[in-house]
Amino acid sequence: MTLRLTTGEHVARLFIDRADKRNAFNQAMWEQLPELVLQAMADPAVRLLTIESAHPGVFCAGADIAELLANKDEAQWRAANQAAINRAQHVLARAEKPVIAYIDGDCVGGGCGIALAADIRVATPRARLGITPAKLGLVYPLHDTKLLVDLVGPGQAKRMLYTGMLLDAHEALRIGLVDEIAASPGHLEDVIAANSLHSTSGMKRFVRRVLDGQADDDAETLEVFAQAFTGPDFLEGTSAFVAKRKPEFK
Incomplete structure (x- = not known):
């Protein structure tokens, strides 16, 4: 199981659980993500959703590059992959209840897109965030690019996209890519769930x-x-x- 949803008192948690691949997202995970988000939104007891890694030290390394390479000549698969990513990001960004991304460790490419689609991003001091398609000959999706520009403005967005650099937590906070640096998102959960x-x-x-x-x-x-x-x-x-x-x- 690479994605799993748990619910406690008023809080649902969506865990990314693919440690052997540094939580890289494959096609099945992109297809599963929106269903789990919608499941959390439909639960009347849930007041907010968190997205976090099941394992410390990495949030998400992005898309599964080996899977992309293996299917690069399959037009039907590529179309299905694009559709799955677009739906996952669209559903997540428009989830009806608050969503917090808790970023511990690397948050790269498609993983950064997931964090961008959340309402609030809490990073640990060891978080690193970056968007790296320029290093792979790829182009970042328009929807995710808009999420990035909305957060950090066009200048910082271009810097991230053109260079593919990984930003540490303090630089990400400075430009508005994350909203705070903390050991856990617990205090925000408590305040939001009480409202x-x-x-x-x-x-x-x-x-x-x-x-x-x-x-x-x-x-x-x-x-x-x-x-x-x-x-x-x-x-x-x-x-x-x-x-x-x-x-x-x-």
Whole structure:
């Protein structure tokens, strides 16, 4: 089993578990990833999803290059591979609940794309991130390139793409590629899981709309904003605030 999903109290964890290949993704894994993400999103108890390695010291070395080389002359396989990668990244980037990527060790190429599709990236001090298609004669997917540009801007994105350099955790933090450096994502999990899922998922949809080019409210976004005032989470959150207690969102 190279990908596995576990669920605890309000948190689902998607583990990458292919240590002998430094967690490199093959075709089967690209096909499995979106199904596991959708499974986590469908679980009403889950308030957030983490993506992390089952083994310390490496997040994901990227695509399985040996598999790509073995199938380079098979047009049908290449098309299926591209479709699987595109679907995996699209589903992950648009998952309805918050997603945290916990990056320990190398996070390269397609592995970096997975981290880019998460909402928040937490890196350990030994993390290294890079996008290396230029070293392989390949081209990075447009969808993933947009995720990169959205995070670090076009100048830093070009630096990463053109050079294929691996950035250490502190450089990745400096340019906005990761959001913090920490030994674990636990504190963020606790804070997010304690908050209203109605709020976090709604705001996540709004952020995605902004990233996809929307700048002004429309009838749907105005309705989402207005309806929140009539929901049970608003009543619980405001009641807890007035009573100076922690809210307990159901």
